[in-house]
Amino acid sequence: MTISRRWVSALLIGAALALPASARADEVRVMISGGFSAAYKQLVPQFERATGHKVSTAYGPSMGTTENAIPVRLNRGEPVDVLIMVGEALTGLTEQGKADKASRVDLARSPIGVAVRAGAPKPEISTVDALRTALLNAKSVAYSDSASGVYVENELFKRLGIEEQMKGKARMIPAEPVAAVVARGEAELGFQQISELLPVAGVDVVGPIPESVQKITIFSAGISSKAGSPKAGAELIAFLASPQAAPVISKTGLDPIAHPAAK
Structure with missing residues (x-):
């Protein structure tokens, strides 16, 4: 399923937080690298309470050949809905057809x-x-x-x-x-x-x-091309990119990237 930029942008207004828990709760499977993990661990419980979705998480580096590296996990066929990782590495996955390019949202800068x-x-x-x-x-x-x-x-x-x-x-x-x-x-x-x-x-x-x-690393999120819950995954990305998440992101040593509200 392809997620349009317009739809993702609309979610960034914060609608995912303002709505009551979803009538249909989905499981959102996430693969995430270390740089955004501290903020993510604090924010996920808030997302679950706001939406009713449940999040399961696998951790690993954005690149490399170690057993838990995200590219290695994908090559093994591990199921995933949302990828949160170094932006350059996510770009590589979109070029390989493993992530939906239109769904990408940059979340934070990391020195x-x-x-x-x-x-x-x-x-x-x-x-x-x-x-x-x-x-x-x-x-x-x-x-x-x-x-x-x-x-x-x-x-x-x-x-x-x-x-x-x-x-x-x-x-x-x-x-x-x-x-x-x-x-x-x-x-x-x-x-x-x-x-x-x-x-x-x-x-x-x-x-x-x-x-x-200095080299600033951008941490980005996107929807897997084989996502089973792409809509719920996009809601999670929108939450992580929302103004409500920014203070937590800042406290973990990252610079949150602001996103203009969709028109």
Whole structure:
């Protein structure tokens, strides 16, 4: 079923929240990556109470080849109605015919941040020179196997002119939050989206990397091309993109993307 942009836009007014629980309650099956998960976990109970729908969730990275990665789940044929993931990765799925392009809604912007083990000294990272020095001084560095980590590995180190120096002490972490590795003391510095660093106990978030070398990740949602409950799925997306959801999204380290009301 193809969901028109006009219909999705109309839902973004907040009608899904204003209406009483649906006469017919549906199950909405969701696959979601880590960056939007903290906000999502707080918002889903509100959506279920407002609509009567029930949401079941599978978690995994937006990209990569680990067992729980969303593309791998889809290739296994796992059922899903809504995909919430890095926008670039969702674009790839729409190009493969696995998601409905017209249903896509961008939900939030997410900056890359740095974390250290709780109680450890926080390095200065507010300027490019300071970030470079912090990386050179660190004994070990970890970064994710999703969008932020791909940028760190393929672009950030090169832009800082320290690609060679980072070899041997910087590594990509598959299928686990980078902050968990830092909390165990297995990496001195951890790089990931701030929204993924904040929920993990045992680390302190130093802050975002400087704007001139920052890469903002867009988290987006869309309807699976094989959705069994596309209308209820679109209601969930509309709720997550609504003004009512914005304060929760902001508290989890994300910048919610405002959507104009449909006319």
